[in-house]
Every structure is written in C-alpha cells, then in structure tokens.
Amino acid sequence: MNKPEKLPQRVRIEADGTVTIAVGKVELGQGISTALAQIAAEELGVDLSKIRVLPASTAYSPDEGVTSGSLSIQDGGKALRAACAELKGRAEKPASEYRIVGTNAPRLDLPGKFAGRASYVQDMVLPGMLHARVIRPPKPFGKLLSIPEHPGLVREGSFAAVLAEREEDAIEAARKLRAKAAWSDGPAAPQDIYAWLKAHVAESKVQKESADAAAKARGVKHFKAEYRKPFICHASIGPSCALARMKGDTLEVWSHTQGIYNLRKEIALVLRMPEEKVIVQHAEGAGCYGHNGADDVALDAALIARMSRGRPVRLQWTRDDEFAWEPYGPAMVMALEASLDSQGNIVSWRHDLWSNGHTHRPGRANQPVLVAAAEIARPFERGPAVDPPLPAGGAQRNAVQGYEFPDHKVTFHYVRDAPVHGSSLRSLGAFGNVFAIESFMDELSDGDPLGFRLKHLKDPRGRAVLEEAVRKAGPFKKAEGRGRGIAYARYKNVGAYCAVVAEVEAGGAELKVTRLVAAVDVGLPVNPDGVVNQIEGGCVQATSWTLKEQWKPGTVSWEEYPILRFSEAPAVDVVVLKNSFPSLGAGECTMGPTVAAIANALHDALGVRVRKLPLTPENIANA
Amino acid sequence: MKFTVNGKPVEVEAGENTPLLYVLRNDLGLVGTRFGCGSGQCGACFVMVDGRPMASCDLPVSFAMNKSVTTVEGLSGKVQKALLAEQAAQCGYCMSGIIISAEFLLQKNPHPSESEVRSALDKNLCRCGSHNRVVRAVMRASREQA
Ligand code: FES
Numbered sequence: 001m002n003k004p005e006k007l008p009q010r011v012r013i014e015a016d017g018t019v020t021i022a023v024g025k026v027e028l029g030q031g032i033s034t035a036l037a038q039i040a041a042e043e044l045g046v047d048l049s050k051i052r053v054l055p056a057s058t059a060y061s062p063d064e065g066v067t068s069g070s071l072s073i074q075d076g077g078k079a080l081r082a083a084c085a086e087l088k089g090r091a092e093k094p095a096s097e098y099r100i101v102g103t104n105a106p107r108l109d110l111p112g113k114f115a116g117r118a119s120y121v122q123d124m125v126l127p128g129m130l131h132a133r134v135i136r137p138p139k140p141f142g143k144l145l146s147i148p149e150h151p152g153l154v155r156e157g158s159f160a161a162v163l164a165e166r167e168e169d170a171i172e173a174a175r176k177l178r179a180k181a182a183w184s185d186g187p188a189a190p191q192d193i194y195a196w197l198k199a200h201v202a203e204s205k206v207q208k209e210s211a212d213a214a215a216k217a218r219g220v221k222h223f224k225a226e227y228r229k230p231f232i233c234h235a236s237i238g239p240s241c242a243l244a245r246m247k248g249d250t251l252e253v254w255s256h257t258q259g260i261y262n263l264r265k266e267i268a269l270v271l272r273m274p275e276e277k278v279i280v281q282h283a284e285g286a287g288c289y290g291h292n293g294a295d296d297v298a299l300d301a302a303l304i305a306r307m308s309r310g311r312p313v314r315l316q317w318t319r320d321d322e323f324a325w326e327p328y329g330p331a332m333v334m335a336l337e338a339s340l341d342s343q344g345n346i347v348s349w350r351h352d353l354w355s356n357g358h359t360h361r362p363g364r365a366n367q368p369v370l371v372a373a374a375e376i377a378r379p380f381e382r383g384p385a386v387d388p389p390l391p392a393g394g395a396q397r398n399a400v401q402g403y404e405f406p407d408h409k410v411t412f413h414y415v416r417d418a419p420v421h422g423s424s425l426r427s428l429g430a431f432g433n434v435f436a437i438e439s440f441m442d443e444l445s446d447g448d449p450l451g452f453r454l455k456h457l458k459d460p461r462g463r464a465v466l467e468e469a470v471r472k473a474g475p476f477k478k479a480e481g482r483g484r485g486i487a488y489a490r491y492k493n494v495g496a497y498c499a500v501v502a503e504v505e506a507g508g509a510e511l512k513v514t515r516l517v518a519a520v521d522v523g524l525p526v527n528p529d530g531v532v533n534q535i536e537g538g539c540v541q542a543t544s545w546t547l548k549e550q551w552k553p554g555t556v557s558w559e560e561y562p563i564l565r566f567s568e569a570p571a572v573d574v575v576v577l578k579n580s581f582p583s584l585g586a587g588e589c590t591m592g593p594t595v596a597a598i599a600n601a602l603h604d605a606l607g608v609r610v611r612k613l614p615l616t617p618e619n620i621a622n623a
Numbered sequence: 624m625k626f627t628v629n630g631k632p633v634e635v636e637a638g639e640n641t642p643l644l645y646v647l648r649n650d651l652g653l654v655g656t657r658f659g660c661g662s663g664q665c666g667a668c669f670v671m672v673d674g675r676p677m678a679s680c681d682l683p684v685s686f687a688m689n690k691s692v693t694t695v696e697g698l699s700g701k702v703q704k705a706l707l708a709e710q711a712a713q714c715g716y717c718m719s720g721i722i723i724s725a726e727f728l729l730q731k732n733p734h735p736s737e738s739e740v741r742s743a744l745d746k747n748l749c750r751c752g753s754h755n756r757v758v759r760a761v762m763r764a765s766r767e768q769a
C-alpha cells in the first residue's frame with residue numbers, strides 16, 4: 001500500500017516508457033479501467049500494455065464525482081482524452097483514425113481474478129490488522145439499550161462493534177453479542193407500502209406539461225392503469241467491506257465506494273474531523289449496481305478505527321447485515337392515463353408517480369445520510385433521499401418518455417419520509433417508469449405493438465433499435481402458453497437507446513423467460529465486447545428483478561431473497577448498432593425495456609396483464 | 624492440524640471449528656476463495672475436498688484433517704483459460720467458486736450438454752448476470768481439453 005506521490009495531472013509518462021493514468025471514475029466490475037486505458041493508449045499512441053490505471057484516491061486523483069448513471073465513458077473518457085491530447089501537444093484524434101478505441105481489448109483485470117489473486121478490498125491485509133464485525137439490531141433504527149461486556153467490544157452511543165485478532169472470533173463474538181443485546185423497537189415498515197406512499201406526499205412537482213385542450217377533446221377511448229414496483233436489493237455477491245487506519249491524526253480508509261470525495265466529506269462530517277485529515281482510497285469490491293452498503297461500511301470502519309488504539313481494522317458486513325442495512329432501490333407507484341382519437345393516435349397522456357427520492361448518497365449535503373451517523377453518541381438526524389433534476393432525474397428518470405403526444409403531463413409526487421431506507425439502484429426510477437409506460441403502450445396498441453410505437457416515435461435512432469430488435473428476433477411460433485413482447489426506451493432521454501424483445505413460456509405456475517433480444521445504440525462503443533457484456537448482464541439481472549425480487553422486512557439471506565440461477569437465465573442476443581455518434585454508457589439502458597418486454601410477453605402468452613412486480617406466480621394469479 | 628492444500632502439506636493452528644474459509648484466506652493467504660454468505664447458499668467459497676466441491680464457509684477445518692484441499696489457485700487452468708477467451712465475467716467475485724464447480728463437472732462428465740452445465744452451476748450465484756458467458760466458456764473448455 002505504498003502511496004503514489006501526488007499526481008499534478010491525470011497522465012504521466014514514466015522513465016521506463018509506461019504511462020500512469022489517474023482517473024476519478026472507479027472500477028465496479030463494469031470494465032471501465034480497461035475502456036479508459038484504451039482511450040489513453042489511443043490518444044498517446046502507445047501500446048495498451050504500457051498503460052497503468054491507478055486506483056482512485058483522494059490523495060492524488062481528480063475529483064470526478066460519483067461513478068454512476070452510465071456517465072464514466074461520457075465524462076471520464078472525455079476528460080482523459082483531453083488530458084492525453086494536451087500532453088502530446090496536439091488536437092484529439094478524429095474517430096476515423098482510432099485503432100485501439102472501438103476494438104475488443106480483453107479486460108486487464110480478469111486474468112488475476114480468474115487465478116484467484118488478491119483483487120478486492122476484501123482481500124487486503126494491513127500489518128497488525130484486526131478483524132471487526134458490527135452489532136446491529138435485526139430491524140433498522142432501534143436504539144441500543146444494553147449490551148454485555150466482551151473483550152474487543154467497542155461502542156459509541158448505539159453504534160457497537162467487536163474486534164478480534166482472528167476473523168472467526170470476531171464473527172462468533174458478534175453473533176453472541178447480537179443475541180444478548182437489547183434494542184428499542186424501530187419504526188415498522190408499512191404493511192402496504194404503495195398505499196402508504198400515496199398517503200405521504202410531501203410535494204407534487206410537475207415534470208412536463210404541454211397542454212393541448214383541442215387534441216385532448218378528440219379523445220374517444222380512455223384508458224387508465226396503475227403499476228407497482230417493490231423495494232429491490234442491490235444484493236452484491238460480496239458483502240460490503242472496508243479497511244481503516246488511524247495514523248497520528250490522519251484517517252485512511254479503503255473502500256469500494258462509487259465516490260471517494262463524497263465519502264471523504266461524509267466521514268469528516270460524522271467524525272467531526274477536518275476533511276484534509278481523511279484519505280479515501282478506492283479498492284474494488286464485488287459488483288454493486290448502484291449505491292449499496294459500500295459507504296455505510298466505510299463509515300463503520302472509520303468509527304471503529306478511532307477506537308482500536310491505532311490498530312488497522314478490516315470490517316466486513318455479514319450477509320444478514322447487507323440484506324438488513326443496504327439502501328434498497330425504492331418502491332414506486334405509477335398511475336397512467338391516456339386517450340386515443342378515432343384513428344388510434346394517443347392524443348392525451350398522464351403519468352403520475354409516487355416515490356421516495358432515489359439518491360441517498362453521502363457527501364452531498366451538510367446533513368449526513370449514512371447509517372452510523374444516526375447511531376453515534378452525538379447523533380445526526382439523517383437527511384432525506386433526494387432526486388437530481390431532469391433530464392437525468394432520480395425517481396422521475398424516464399417518466400417523461402420519448403414518444404410524442406400533443407397533450408402530455410407528468411407529475412412526480414415526492415415522498416420525503418422513508419420508513420425503509422432507499423437509494424440509487426441501477427437505472428433508478430427508469431426501471432419502474434419504463435415498466436409502466438411500455439406496459440401501458442402495449443395495452444393501448446390494439447395488437448400491433450411495433451407499429452403503434454413507431455407511429456408515436458419520431459427519433460430515427462429510437463426507431464432503428466426497435467426495428468432492429470424485431471428483425472433480429474426473427475419469426476415467432478405462437479403456441480399455447482408461449483408469448484412474445486417488445487419494449488423500448490432511450491435511457492434518461494439523453495443516453496443509450498435500447499429495445500428488447502422477450503420470449504416467455506408460462507406453462508405451469510412459473511413464468512420462464514426463454515430468450516431476450518436487445519438492440520442498442522450507444523454511439524461509438526469504446527470496447528464493443530465490453531458493451532455486449534454489460535448489455536447481456538443487464539438483461540439477465542433485469543430478468544431476475546422482474547421474475548423474483550422484492551425486499552420484505554425480515555430478509556436476511558438468499559433463501560428469503562432468491563435471484564436468477566444458471567438454469568433460469570434466458571438466452572440473450574445482443575445487437576450493437578454501428579455508428580460514430582459520441583459514446584454513451586451501456587450499463588443501465590436495458591433494465592426498463594427488459595422488464596416491460598417480459599410483462600408484455602406474459603400478456604401475449606396468457607392474456608393476463610400483471611401490473612405489480614415481481615411477476616411471481618402469486619402476482620400473476622392475483623392479476 | 625495437518626492437511627494438504629493444492630498438493631502441499633500444511634499445518635495450521637486454529638480452533639477445530641474454524642470454518643476452512645478463514646484458515647485458507649487468513650492463515651494460508653489463499654484469498655482466491657471468497658466470502659459470500661457464510662451459510663452454504665451462494666458458492667463463492669467453494670473448494671474441493673478430496674476431489675468434491677464443498678462450501679468452505681461452513682465447513683469446520685477439522686473436517687479437512689488428513690484430507691486434500693484444492694482451491695482456485697491450485698487448478699490446472701483449462702476452465703480459467705476458457706473464461707478468459709470468452710471474457711466471461713463482470714466483477715468476477717463469484718468466479719472462483721464457479722471455476723471449482725465447472726472443473727468438477729468436467730472431471731465427471733468431460734462432454735456435458737449445455738443444460739448439464741447449467742444445472743451443475745445452479746449452486747453458484749452470480750449477481751452480474753455473467754451466466755451465459757460462463758456457460759459458453761465451460762462448453763469451450765470441454766471442447767478444448769485433450
Ligand atoms: S460463502 Fe460459502 S456458500 Fe456462500
């Protein structure tokens with residue numbers, strides 16, 4: 001863990017001809033380090049093997065905010081390209097001269113991972129390190145009333161943890177202490193979260209309004225439907241982990257956070273330390289798919305390091321901790337209304353949506369948000385989850401869709417109180433909104449889902465992915481219990497275009513997704529196979545969310561929270577449209593179209609419209 | 624406590640109920656075996672004990688006494704090579720356990736069908752959705768082995 005000296009710039013050419021690049025975007029298993037190395041190698045005219053990407057650190061990396069929203073290639077790539085060109089003292093290369101960007105460079109990190117070498121923050125060892133586990137109540141937000149004495153127990157207010165030389169001893173001690181400690185009851189999660197959301201609106205904000213009374217008056221057929229999306233867990237395979245060490249008055253933290261500077265700010269705030277005395281260094285974790293427990297466990301480790309008499313600590317959350325305390329993707333209700341004229345054109349459209357904010361990230365405000373901030377001796381009141389404004393949006397992401405209707409109004413009913421802790425999950429509100437919009441489009445389409453969409457969609461790049469997905473899917477043999485559905489969205493309305501065709505079998509009680517075809521337009525792909533990999537992964541993960549996933553109070557293990565297994569994963573065909581528009585992120589664009597395409601295919605198979613996720617036998621039977 | 628890891632004899636001092644996982648990672652420095660759940664539900668910690676895949680997270684180290692343990696670090700590499708050829712991972716955290724399950728399958732059944740590969744891997748969870756690439760890699764490893 002030698003600290004590299006402070007880098008005055010993003011790119012440095014070393015004496016041995018290798019090139020060191022410091023980027024603010026972090027590797028989350030999405031292959032971003034490799035794609036950024038390709039960009040640097042391209043602009044500098046050196047071999048890809050000569051590029052070394054430093055792990056991001058507040059000690060020397062540029063502050064590029066949070067690695068989220070599929071923006072790393074758009075923003076991080078652009079800044080890096082400019083820095084390389086500046087170093088070479090010439091203009092950036094035109095796309096027509098690229099020979100490394102646009103190729104399938106193999107991922108730089110995979111050989112080590114497949115060989116089982118130390119690759120993750122979980123694998124780090126610091127000299128003299130102690131193992132820690134936190135001791136939290138089974139239900140969120142109770143106060144610690146009593147806990148027995150135990151060697152290695154550290155406590156500050158309601159925050160308690162136990163330290164041991166050996167990891168298994170820390171685990172065992174935490175288990176015993178958790179069983180013997182007493183907590184006050186936290187607030188109970190509401191029985192019917194959807195009714196609860198609608199009854200607790202803090203503020204209703206109109207997101208889009210184009211009123212056209214004349215068009216609306218042409219409506220002859222009227223439709224109305226309500227859709228629901230539950231809390232969904234990030235459920236990383238590797239529970240969150242962090243290391244921390246106090247050295248004199250400086251605190252060092254190693255974390256798989258998505259935003260090293262924001263985390264530093266939050267830790268300094270909660271520990272009441274000056275920011276310059278906190279160093280946060282990124283170290284990879286398992287895939288996170290948004291804002292999971294990474295930041296919470298890092299604050300926990302920082303608090304423990306202050307109580308460990310100078311010994312470095314390694315804290316890993318247990319699987320139960322992760323399921324009980326990670327910030328889930330928030331539940332949502334979407335109510336849609338539309339009117340069609342006598343030719344079957346949509347003349348009026350209403351989209352109302354109820355949700356908590358989808359961003360509860362640290363370091364954004366002067367009020368902390370992480371779990372332990374409310375547990376320490378002088379606790380903070382945790383700030384509410386908020387939403388970035390459109391076009392990106394949070395809850396309202398993709399609520400304003402890309403179709404063109406004359407009379408069109410979208411309203412977001414923001415719920416500030418949050419009985420269940422939520423934050424950003426891959427694609428944020430787009431998963432719920434696109435599920436609702438693209439299901440509703442199907443309900444209105446009168447048996448011609450493709451033609452109906454094309455009739456209302458002008459954007460040629462959107463039309464192209466829809467047509468390509470259907471072409472690639474080929475002919476379909478309709479049979480008893482088999483169905484096909486399509487869906488489309490342009491992610492965030494300014495990001496990647498994606499259309500998905502889903503094929504399902506709904507023979508018995510279980511719904512099986514047999515095949516997905518995704519056509520995407522991500523502009524110029526920096527690493528085409530990397531894009532395909534993310535699209536395939538997004539399709540499979542979205543299938544898992546769609547068929548199985550909903551967090552419920554008391555979820556502690558994979559038994560209560562099953563995810564898609566190998567035998568259940570659908571075949572996925574991906575087409576990446578070729579063009580040289582500016583590169584767009586690929587990580588999240590499939591989520592919304594996949595869920596809606598599956599719901600539409602289910603309707604095609606059984607004639608049942610299921611408007612409540614997940615599409616479990618129970619929800620299908622009750623539809 | 625004495626046993627063999629990746630062909631080498633080892634001796635460790637640990638309580639006999641210590642899960643094998645922590646002995647491998649913390650006493651022997653073999654961090655390729657990952658922690659995922661601690662209760663046998665996810666497969667991230669799979670190793671072979673006398674040639675059979677087992678969850679090391681809830682296996683007492685005493686069980687391995689006088690037995691032979693193989694971790695991802697000790698494998699021949701044919702599955703790993705095929706995974707690289709297919710670029711079959713995103714975060715890669717689940718892969719050590721998957722490699723163990725796939726090696727075992729190919730030893731038992733050198734030419735599995737696709738659905739046999741899928742059922743052989745059903746005990747391994749992958750959250751990134753790398754399933755289809757992994758299946759292609761295992762089929763490739765099966766074709767390419769002598
Ligand atoms: S960590 Fe052992 S099966 Fe999950």
Ligand code: FES
Nearest residue numbers: 714715749750751
């Ligand atoms: S590749 Fe990330 S969990 Fe499998």
